[in-house]
Amino acid sequence: MIPSSAVPRLILASGSAYRRDLLGRLRLPFEAIAPHVDETPLAGEAPDATALRLARAKAGAIALRHPGALVIGSDQVATLDGAQIGKPGDHARALAQLRTMRGREVVFHTALCLWDGRAADPAAAAQVENVQVFVRFRDLPDAELDAYLRIEQPYDCAGSAKNEGLGIALIERIDSSDPTALTGLPLIALTGMLRRAGVAFFGV
Template sequence: MSQNHPNPTPVRLILGSSSVYRKQLLSRLGLPFETIAPDIDETPHPGETPEATALRLAREKAAAIAARVGPALVIGSDQVATLDGLQIGKPGNHANALKQLQLMRGREVIFHTALCLWDGRRADAAAAAQVRNVQTLVRFRHLDDAELNAYLRIEQPYDCAGSAKNEGLGIAILESIRSDDPTALTGLPLIALTGMLRQAGVTFFAAGAANQ
């Protein structure tokens, strides 16, 4: 739990994720927080658009944890990649990851990073959730199979949508990244999140003043 903020918020803050990268990103804000891994079915619903999948799962992750912990601020996030309108999820293994990268090489892929901040202090579930989707446009380099195989064996990004971790060696297989929220591709859009936290009464710079 981070303890370096000069004026920590009195409300409990929980990151609903087991991702070390999301934890590292949230730590940048200097707020004390806990992490709890959500336990939900992440299977897309039939006919559901990729954006809708990401938004639903971010909300369900936050809601599931909020139901367990009571009055707290819970952060849920989910990411889905899309190419030609088709959803590209987590590959799970080397063969599937290679197929994804072969499909995406030389192409531009849209990554939907959905974010939900659930305020467990609110009794009304409709008012408790702030939800937003942040889009990132990623163009992949046109690399041959030998390079893609070598990358996958080094990085092993089999739990990552689109098989490319930009926070690691995956940056070398990307040609460009375009987004209004630069940390969204890593999995937690901090510009959107800080806005949501402010809306929930969290302050960041008012040393000596209590958060509301």
């Protein structure tokens, strides 16, 4: 663990257990605070624009309440044929999602924002990036899809499958520059942002 004196206060603007687990891999001391931002897409807004806007809004909302901190915001939007796929919320909607996606490619836009509350110029406080993940789902029968959902119940996941769990068995291929982006927090992109903000990872 890096001593807390080595980094400024670090806050994850999220209530997601998945993102907390991912950020924990970096062994940096951090707090997690849910930003309570309205995540409704704007009319006519492109999926990547939605993800980037919400990542920035989440980080900005927490940064406003905690001056001087480094705040991480992230948002993910899944799309099929350009249409957004939200979190299913229940079994029936999740099964409908998986039926629609089987044998097809889904694009996940995972946007990231690191807001540096120490920046002298507020206009330059935020680093933002969108990491795309291309996921091809296997063409599986209804019985397998239904059985998977009853085992893992991924009703809070856009795309209705937990790739970090049993949901990986539904996936035929994943293409991305950042393997953690699909789970919700692109750590390769984030470590680059943190380095630019002066954070050291190995105590040197």
